[in-house]
Amino acid sequence: KIRKKQFVHQVYVSENDGSNIWWTSGDECHGPYHTNGVLRVQKTPKFYDTVTYSDGIDDQVRTSNKEHVYLAGEPKKVEKLGFPKNNEDLKKWAEKDNMVFNGRTCIYLDGDNVKIRNGNSKEIKSYSISQNIKNCVIYVEGNQKNEYRNFYDKFDLNAANVFVSGTLNGKLTIAAENNIYITAIDPTIWDMPEYFTDKGIEYYGTKFNGKKDGTGTGSEEMSALDSEKNIYTRYALKKNGGDGKDMLGLVANNDVMIMHYGWFKYKNENDLDDESYQYDWVKEHYLFWYRWVKVPKKIDVAPKDIIIDSAIFAVNGGFGFEDYDIGGSKGHIVLWGNITQNKRKEVGTFNSNNGENITGYKKKYAHDPRMFYDYPPHILEPTNVGWEVIEWKEIDAHLH
Template structure:
């Protein structure tokens, strides 16, 4: 009995020792797990903080872009400021702003203990940004590039964005007034008023018809008049007085339009410049900072044929100098890249004109013959005229370069002036170019791109931009082709884009515009009945989406404008948190 009890006591002591080992082992495991959990928690917390800082730095970079946009909105010329020592946009013609209250800490490149950044409002200094400006493409495209770097929690992130002025070419169709040009319709000056501001119903309002298919965004400062038309893009107007979000009128007997991108909505009036004279400075040689690569100036009636091989053929008898200095001009010069003035073979005034390769991203400006004797392109009365001011038949009054064509009756009120700043253009473009006229632009044939991905053309008439459509005295069309194609961004500053003799003759097919149209007054291109074209052209307008991101060289902008972001990319951080470049 005593032996059995002793054996049981020894077994119990052995069990207790084993249990102790198990308890110690479990305790160790629990301690390890607790340690792992603590380490994981700290790691997660650190990662969470890192993620927060990463996101905050990106938000700060965006805040920098928005802050810079606000400065441009306040001062559209603010693009001239930046830090010329910045790595991004090297070679940009920028300077640091000076003067009381003009210092911008976002332009700072200070490093180390002196590193300064602009503070994101509302962040109590926890989020900051700085930015660098690239204006190397501004003169040719109107685009300002910005690299904005945000700083938060010791983390930096950078974003590059392209900013472009918002203007006429943001729309396939832009109109200031939805009436026919009073200079052509005979309407009184009192008609030059928006419908929503009380314009008389007797004025010559032009409507979108059932045959119209507008394949792009539309804006009118006026109230749109729509009769069964189809709009693929957004439609907005400056009419803020209508209710229900429908800012257009529907004439009696018409059905509402089809709006594939939503009902029309209000958007503020966009100011139209009064002249395209700003583009004339692009042919001056005395502005090397603003005009490093001058274009070409022509005087009087000028014909321009664009050739698919990249050359142009220009006929301009009244041109004496293709570049000038001063405003008003006081001296002139000639450049091989603009053709040689004169009437000799292969020169601008010859019967065949001059063929040459124009400057890259050229601006051609065609001016009226100057009235001032101090202007280098002035023709003294005693100097023999370079051409006879006759039409193509050699007898009727004309402009000396083929207009009016033989048998043509020139439209009343818009004769072909020999010394007027009119340009007559057609052909196939290889490259990028803007052609502007102090008077009229006439599109005399198809205008097409050789490469629709890279070529770009701007047509800017101070007065009307005409689609040439000559008729004889009986009203019969003289052109025998059908249809007309225009690849271009078109702007008539003071008047209209219109088909010549739109209500005369027989149907001319379809007018296809691939680009954008902007005008002060609506211009008719044809007449129709029940969706069928009776005279002139049917419309086929297609927006060139590239115009959202770029523009023809030196294309005009509205008198008031904002800069919008066209593209942006996330890029490796440009700066470390201490302000040094990475």
């Protein structure tokens, strides 16, 4: 049996894993894993499926623990997957439905409807995916500056940044020329709510479980052992009367980040104004006091745990947690889908002695099993796309 090579066949793909980022105790990877770079593993994370690498491996797992860390066999060296240069091909699909927006764009997924607030507009427009976005792609263009001087420059009205959260009913790919920020709050509402109303991004009519009958509960059932095949399995199931076919792609030219600090009208607790933030050189002298003298207390908008149902693609950047090394420890990132990134980025820091996280999140990444045969709309493919053998056996060739 053969199939076409795709990034989304893995739960996790990276071009470069960096020099100081590790898989460690408390991290879980439920699905095929691949890095084009160097795989770095220590302590006792859990890999429930195949693990492959292309450049090398820094494996500090004790020999006695390997069978408990690599549950589908030890890592293997394989060919690299070629990364594209950008996501501009997706713009062509968005243009067909007039779904190209310029500058900062806030998107809230509300079932089949997509609520969009673009630029400094006071208007929130609603579009039906099934009626208005038939090519299933939204594209945001504009300034592509990725390195900001401070945490609230991300709100620049001219930047090609997307802020997104909500619940999706249908299929959609959202692409940004710069960054995508996943929030735990509806980003089309710029006033700070009293509590978090969302947990990131979820599917309306699709749920996931390690067990085919759906009896498992919580992230501990992200994988279940099939005793007959002796492999760990994952399933996509129907919920809320849906069809179980919801699928989202988030494709940024640079980074896809879980948003940590600041909000649109409130950058920090010492600067609560009534105007949406727009960086202005005229404000530079005024803001100097708040940035460097008074030292503002940042508003933390990241939830303890965050759920992300999506295929994530950071073409020239990575997936991470904004300001991962500041603040206290969070809980887990529970992701069902795929992460493809050019350079692996941090989601937290941990104690090298016991593996406990000091700041940020632990990882629980699970592959969406449907992505072996179905993909988010027009998702990017490897530049060296070809065919690979996924199963083989000898058969009796004699005719009877």
